[in-house]
Amino acid sequence: TLALGLIRNHVNGALKSLTLSMLGEETTIPPNTEASPFFTQWQSILPQVRPLIAALEQRSKFKGYFHILEDVYKCYYAQRATLLVLPCRKMLRAWMSGTLGAGSRAGTPTSQTDPEDIVAGREEKDEAPKSGGLRVLPHNLSAMELIQQGSPLFASFCGVETRLCRDFFAIDSAEKSQKYLRDYLESMTSPFVQQIRPIIISSHSIEELCVVID
Numbered sequence: 001t002l003a004l005g006l007i008r009n010h011v012n013g014a015l016k017s018l019t020l021s022m023l024g025e026e027t028t029i030p031p032n033t034e035a036s037p038f039f040t041q042w043q044s045i046l047p048q049v050r051p052l053i054a055a056l057e058q059r060s061k062f063k064g065y066f067h068i069l070e071d072v073y074k075c076y077y078a079q080r081a082t083l084l085v086l087p088c089r090k091m092l093r094a095w096m097s098g099t100l101g102a103g104s105r106a107g108t109p110t111s112q113t114d115p116e117d118i119v120a121g122r123e124e125k126d127e128a129p130k131s132g133g134l135r136v137l138p139h140n141l142s143a144m145e146l147i148q149q150g151s152p153l154f155a156s157f158c159g160v161e162t163r164l165c166r167d168f169f170a171i172d173s174a175e176k177s178q179k180y181l182r183d184y185l186e187s188m189t190s191p192f193v194q195q196i197r198p199i200i201i202s203s204h205s206i207e208e209l210c211v212v213i214d
Contacts, residue, residue, distance in 0.1 A: 004059055004068045007052045012075040014049050018042065019079040031087045032157035038084060039160055046167055057170055066176075073177060076168060077184040080161070084188065088157070092191050095150040147196050154192045158185050 022041060029036045053072060060069040162181065171177040 001065075001068075004056060004065065007056060008068050008071050011049045011052050011056075011072050014045055015075055015079045018045055019083050022083060030091055030153075031084050032091065032153055032160055034160055034163070036160075038087065039164055042164060043167065050168065053168060054170070070176065073169070073180045076165075077180055081184065081188065088188055089191070091153065091157075092195070095146070095153060095192075096195065150192060150196065154189050158189065161185060161188075 018041065022037070025037065027037055031038045033039070053069075056069045056072060060066040161184070165171055165177075165181050169177050171181060
């Protein structure tokens with residue numbers, strides 16, 4: 001148990017150090033692509049930590065050891081949330097304003113945000129004018145055009161995060177690992193869902209919704 005605890009501490013320390021080294025960085029590449037440093041720099045530490053995580057996964061099959069691997073799950077997703085909460089907000093603002101692809105920088109937070117606040121949805125919320133219960137979006141796109149533009153954006157973010165997670169963990173064989181991934185993705189994309197939900201509910205055209213799905 002002592003050896004496994006040391007492995008856990010080493011892996012968690014590597015994840016935290018990487019996050020700390022990236023805080024305050026700016027990039028024109030958004031976090032929904034594998035070309036982003038949010039993806040590539042994390043890939044760079046895989047040779048260092050993946051064999052150690054695999055050892056924890058192997059031992060976690062025995063009673064009383066899973067909590068050690070679970071600590072690594074928690075640390076991983078907390079660090080990803082800390083690193084990506086600001087870039088995702090900026091991506092959301094660019095989508096709302098109709099300026100996606102305009103080359104705005106996707107900066108990272110300049111200091112550690114409490115990861116539990118981010119994952120639990122307690123982080124600071126961006127306010128925007130509302131009208132009739134719907135957000136007033138400053139662009140000329142129709143509501144359905146807006147959803148068509150934003151949905152692939154956040155879907156690709158989820159895809160990139162899922163692929164990265166699969167590089168770090170054997171999530172397909174671990175139900176609890178899948179749950180942590182789902183909870184993380186839901187917490188990171190919930191601001192987008194909150195924006196499009198009232199638009200979809202207020203839509204009176206099945207044809208428009210079908211176009212969005214296509």
